[in-house]
Amino acid sequence: MNNKIHIIGSGFSSLAASCYLAKDGFNVTVLEKNSTLGGRARQYKNDGFTFDIGPTWYWMPDVFERFFADFGKKPLDYYVLEKLKPAYQVYFDKDDSITIPGSLNEIYEVFENEEKGSSQHLKSFLGSAKANYDTAIKDLVYKPGVSPLELVTPTTIARVSQFFSTIRKDVRKKIKSHKLIQILEFPVLFLGAKPSNTPAFYNFMNYADFGLGTWHPKGGMYMVVEAMVTLAKTLGVEFKTDANVEKIITDNSNSVSGLVVNGEKIEANIVLSGADYHHSETLLDKNLRQYSEKYWSKKTFAPSSLLFYVGFDKKLDNVCHHTLFFDTDFDIHAKDIYDDPKWPDEPLFYASFPSITDETCAPEGKEAATFLIPLAPGLKDTEALRERYFNKILARLEQLTGQNVKKSIIFKKSFCVNDFVKDYNSYKGNAYGMANTLFQTAFLRPKIKSKKVGNLFFTGQLTVPGPGVPPALISGKIASDLIKKNQ
Structure with missing residues (x-):
């Protein structure tokens, strides 16, 4: 069998795949453009x-544990985890x-304090969410997305109605408080769609939220990256940075034969791309692309984001490690993302203050903050808009939390649509796939194995199982299994 494989990109799915493939005897080289x-x-x-x-939320700790356990390791072998209280x-x-x-x-x-009787409804809702979580995470999401029959199990047949209802309908059946409804609908934002367009089966995200809790790796989510890189290197994976893949070369039988990296042609027998799927296909001759521009333009993409990384010269009051600002209309903001794409007038936003929990994130007495505004992908992105x-x-942070912070800013750095395109070749600058x-x-998602090019495979948030860090780890495993099966 061919045992030399090149992986394009070094995100979570690529790192996971590199570990599994190296463990199974492949000679693995990871090529990272940055x-x-x-x-x-x-x-x-x-x-x-x-x-x-990028990611700041550590959810579904069992998925991380399962990944490291496949190599006889535990997350704690590499980084320290703390459960956030409050979440x-x-x-x-x-x-x-x-x-x-x-x-x-x-x-x-x-x-119960917010709405009398709601705790009983929540218990019932989470019972269903846990059952769906067990079905999804222990079975369905590890399927390669090759056949619709993968979804047909005794459990899914019993729950088939949940695929044709929505999170929004499910949440609103019994609970009336608008605040509680927003809290229950919030986790599906990690799936990249409106609650009204997300199947009710995905309520397993609520179990991930309430049942499994929110965690923080000391030093930040990048500690997980470092852990996976360390593991990969011990397995023999080679990493090359500043290695921009410009072309996927094929032979007369339309199988992968090489790559052009930084203008230089190298031999390649098997290629797995963890880069943006749309971009990866543009590296092929047009007749070898599976999906047309028309195909991509019709798909529903998860949002892009406007992010700010800010250093404050003091500790902030009245905020938690993770703080959500839902003081404006979610439905109007969602419409500006999915239905009539434009810059929102009054956006919801999220803020992370990791230095509340983790002293390594900021100097003593100071605060590190990340702010995120979800946006429609493909919007015009200018410095003036970012500043506005x-x-x-x-101003809303100051008003809602009752403090003045603007004069305490030491520095700020922004990241938006143009940066997602430039740094990650992201389709329309989407952030989550x-x-x-x-x-x-x-x-129904883009396939992991190319239908037109032999020994070309894909992994990451545009293929199965979908957006998010835990799904990325799973995607890497699925892709590696499919590669082994095809050799």
Whole structure:
């Protein structure tokens, strides 16, 4: 069998695949176009502050444990995990916020205090969510998306109605509080779609939220990247940074024969691309691409984001490690992302203050903050717009939390649509990949194995199982299994 494989990109899915393939005897080389590893999960350091450029939420700890266990390791062999207590805070207005505690019994109390009787509805809802989580995470999401029959099991047949209902309908059946509804609908944002377009089966994200909790690896999510790189290197994986793949070369039988990297042709027998799927196909001759521009333009993509990495010269008040600002209309913002793409007038936004939990993220007495505004992909992105929205959300932060912070800014760095395109070749500058709507789930997503090019495979958030860090780890495993099967 061919045992030499080149992997394009070094995000979570590529790193996971590199480990599995190396363990199974493949000679693996990872090619990363940027100067540092990690893909969208890179790290930014400035003036004693440390920021995760990409993902900041550590959910589904069991998926990470399962990955490392496949190599006889544990996450704790590489990084220290802390369960966040509280998990996060949600602002609805000035002096009106709900804090989600770190234990399920305390969460039931929070719900009951907000709406009498809601805790019983929540228990029933989470019972269904846990059953769906067990079905999805222990079985379905590890399927390669080759056939619709992968979804047909006794369990899914019993729950088939949940694929044709939505999270929004499910959440609103019994609970009436608008605040509680927003909290229950929030986790599906990680799937990249509106609650009204997300199958009710995906309520397993609520179990991930409330049942499994929110965690923080000391040093940030980049510690997971470093752990996986360390593991990969011990397995023999070779990493090359500043290695931009410009072309995938094929032979007369339309099988992979080489790559053009930084203008130089190298031999390649098997290629796995963890880079943006759309971009990866543009590296092929047009007749060898599976999906047309028309295909991509019709798909529902998860949002892009406007991000700010900010260093403050003081500690901030009245915020948690993860803080959500839901003081504006979610439905209007969602419409501006999915239905009529434009810059939102009054966006919801999210803020992460990791230095509240982790002293390694900022100098003593100072605060590191990441702000994120979800945006429609493909929007015009200018410095003037970035500055306008920074001032907008900072004014709301000050008003809602009752403090002045603008004069305490030491520095800020922004990242938006243009950067996602430049740094990651991301289609329309999307941040999270393709949304998990009913018609973009499992076998209906772009395929891991190319139908037109031999020994060309794909992994990551545009293929199965979908957006998010845990799904990326799973995608790497699925791709590696498919490669082994095809050799």
